[in-house]
Amino acid sequence: MAQELDWGSLPFGYVKTDYNVRCYYRDGKWGPIEVSDSDTINIHMAATALHYGQEIFEGLKAFRGVDGKIRIFRLEENAKRMRSSAEGLLMQPLPEDIFREMCLKVVKLNERFVPPYGTGASLYIRPLEIGLSPRVGVKEADEYLFLMLVTPVGPYFKGGFQNTNICIMRGYDRVAPLGTGRFKCGGNYAASLASGKKAHDLGYSAVLFLDPKEKKYLDECGPANFYAIKDGKYITPASDSILPSITNMSLMDLCADMGIPVERRHITVDELESVSEAAACGTAAVCSPIGEIDDLDTGRKYVISKDGKPGPVTTEFYNRLNAIRLGECEDTHGWNTIVE
Ligand SMILES: Cc1ncc(COP(=O)(O)O)c(C=O)c1O
Numbered sequence: 001m002a003q004e005l006d007w008g009s010l011p012f013g014y015v016k017t018d019y020n021v022r023c024y025y026r027d028g029k030w031g032p033i034e035v036s037d038s039d040t041i042n043i044h045m046a047a048t049a050l051h052y053g054q055e056i057f058e059g060l061k062a063f064r065g066v067d068g069k070i071r072i073f074r075l076e077e078n079a080k081r082m083r084s085s086a087e088g089l090l091m092q093p094l095p096e097d098i099f100r101e102m103c104l105k106v107v108k109l110n111e112r113f114v115p116p117y118g119t120g121a122s123l124y125i126r127p128l129e130i131g132l133s134p135r136v137g138v139k140e141a142d143e144y145l146f147l148m149l150v151t152p153v154g155p156y157f158k159g160g161f162q163n164t165n166i167c168i169m170r171g172y173d174r175v176a177p178l179g180t181g182r183f184k185c186g187g188n189y190a191a192s193l194a195s196g197k198k199a200h201d202l203g204y205s206a207v208l209f210l211d212p213k214e215k216k217y218l219d220e221c222g223p224a225n226f227y228a229i230k231d232g233k234y235i236t237p238a239s240d241s242i243l244p245s246i247t248n249m250s251l252m253d254l255c256a257d258m259g260i261p262v263e264r265r266h267i268t269v270d271e272l273e274s275v276s277e278a279a280a281c282g283t284a285a286v287c288s289p290i291g292e293i294d295d296l297d298t299g300r301k302y303v304i305s306k307d308g309k310p311g312p313v314t315t316e317f318y319n320r321l322n323a324i325r326l327g328e329c330e331d332t333h334g335w336n337t338i339v340e
Pocket of ligand 1 (some may be wrong): 059
């Protein structure tokens with residue numbers, strides 16, 4: 001029962017909720033939104049999702065605000081990115097108005113699982129689309145299932161907002177130079193599991209991937225984008241092989257509010273010598289400050305945080321984004337959708 005959940009110590013994991021919502025694409029059109037209380041799906045064993053990786057997903061969050069209202073953060077951007085992922089994998093894109101309706105419906109139906117204000121926890125929304133048609137030859141499906149499930153997740157920083165260390169390993173890539181890095185498809189994550197496990201076993205929170213073509217520039221951090229503060233500027237990689245992070249996009253807008261210049265450009269590994277802050281940013285962590293980056297191939301250690309504490313810009317980003325998502329300050333950018 002939702003009432004018995006210990007909101008503050010929930011992991012980032014699956015907790016069964018009451019309902020999920022589903023929509024099927026058949027005979028050339030999307031059908032009605034269906035509500036299900038089952039957490040399983042029944043699909044053909046030769047479905048393209050299983051054999052040829054026609055699977056895309058998203059991740060966004062709903063928060064209980066200071067005023068008791070539920071806010072979903074930047075759902076339009078997630079809808080757009082999911083459309084782009086669908087196009088990238090030759091899947092049927094879900095119209096953005098249906099995405100919105102499904103999101104509002106699944107949150108409303110599971111309202112009792114939206115964690116209370118002040119717990120640091122939130123309701124994670126996971127949209128998923130899979131190709132259903134049975135295929136033995138490599139070909140796209142003509143039938144699709146789009147579903148949304150929700151699960152309450154605990155605060156990312158259980159011990160408080162703090163630095164973690166990450167590493168560079170040139171022996172692994174998660175995507176190809178002009179491959180699927182821009183899309184949120186399961187295959188990219190399967191390709192990052194082995195290096196992610198190795199990094200965790202060595203005590204790092206993530207791998208900082210380099211560009212897969214030249215291994216010269218910084219790309220992104222496992223399931224998050226990367227940014228650094230250098231000479232008072234916000235710098236973040238421009239790359240075709242990273243996921244365009246909605247959190248990163250939001251931080252760049254906050255930079256404009258805060259008078260911080262932004263540079264989206266190639267960042268070499270050597271430049272890590274001269275940055276004053278670095279962080280991984282994404283829906284899960286908001287912005288997760290990085291203490292040290294260890295290059296496991298060259299043995300070089302880039303100590304970013306000299307005093308072991310999160311830097312002032314990252315701390316300000318973290319506080320501002322949280323305040324907007326929790327309705328503690330005015331949503332001047334119009335990022336929240338209130339669930340009525
Ligand atoms: C590979 C990857 N990069 C970056 C991000 C951060 O994106 P967002 O800020 O939209 O959550 C994510 C998480 O969604 C991710 O999986």
